[in-house]
Amino acid sequence: MLHELLLKRHSIRRYTDSPVDPESVRKVLEAALLAPTSKNKRPWQFVVVENRETLDRLASCKDFGTKPIATAAFAVVVVVDSSQSDCFVEDSSIAAAYMQLQxxxxxxxxxxxxxxxxxxxxxxxxxxxxxxxxxIPEMLTVECIVTVGHPDEERRPVDPEKLLWEKVHIESWKAVE
Ligand SMILES: Cc1cc2nc3c(=O)[nH]c(=O)nc-3n(C[C@H](O)[C@H](O)[C@H](O)COP(=O)(O)O)c2cc1C
Incomplete structure (x- = not known):
């Protein structure tokens, strides 16, 4: 069920060294290609990387927050052409989120x-x-990298009781006191 999947999804940052089967890699990419885009422009492109050396080079793209790349079985680099759509951030983000869910x-x-x-x-x-x-050509934007692998850490599903319902306003805006 989708709702269970949404509760279960967490950022997983450590992976075992077992490879991901090609059919699953394909399904993750299929999820990206199924993502909706503004005006159906599909301005994104995806670069799949399994090569360890390349992954290590990608991990050096910034100083913090790249640890998951170190143990990922593969990574999908999400590239988008901002000249094709003024919703390029949204379009590429939805594709990335779909991949995580898949x-x-x-x-x-x-x-x-x-x-x-x-x-x-x-x-x-x-x-x-x-x-x-x-x-990747200079004129293209790199939105993010989605790392994937077999989890080597356990994350508990979200407790629905802990959701931030105060962020939800019914019928009109209610200032938080
Ligand atoms: C736009 C965006 C950027 C993120 N950047 C990073 C990142 O660079 N490195 C990282 O380890 N996690 C990154 N995350 C994951 C968030 O830290 C994570 O989604 C958040 O802490 C909530 O945890 P959860 O995904 O387990 O629910 C990013 C998430 C989003 C949506």
Whole structure:
């Protein structure tokens, strides 16, 4: 059930070293390609990386928050053409979220690694490092990297009682006191 899947989904940042079967890799990518986009422009592209050396280079695109890449069985780099759609951030984000959900449904773990608007300590854009590593043309935006693998950590499903219902306003805006 979708609701159970949503409760179960968590960012999984550590993976075992067992590979992910090709059919599951394909399903994760199928989820991305099934994602809705504004005006059905489908401005995204996806680069699948399994090569360990390449993954290690991708992990150096910023100083923090790339640990999941180190043990991922594979990663999907989400690339988008901002000249094709003014909703490029939304379009690419939905595809990334779909991949995470599909991975969870397959019993895999996944994590979103932000690339756009992230920099190394010396100010180098993470996007430049990812583009250079993979030969992605300059004019394309790198939104994020979705890491996937067999989970090597346990996360409990979210307790629905702990959801932030105060964020929900009924009929009109209610200021939080
Ligand atoms: C836009 C976005 C950017 C994120 N960037 C990173 C990241 O760079 N590295 C990382 O380890 N997790 C990243 N995350 C994962 C969040 O930290 C995580 O979703 C959040 O803490 C909630 O935890 P949960 O996914 O387990 O529910 C990102 C998530 C989103 C939606």
């Amino acid at each position: 991975a969870t449904d397959l019993g895999l773990g996944a994590c979103w690694i932000q690339v756009r608007n992230r920099f190394t300590a010396d100010g180098t854009p993470a996007e430049d490092i990812v583009r250079e590593t993979l030969g």
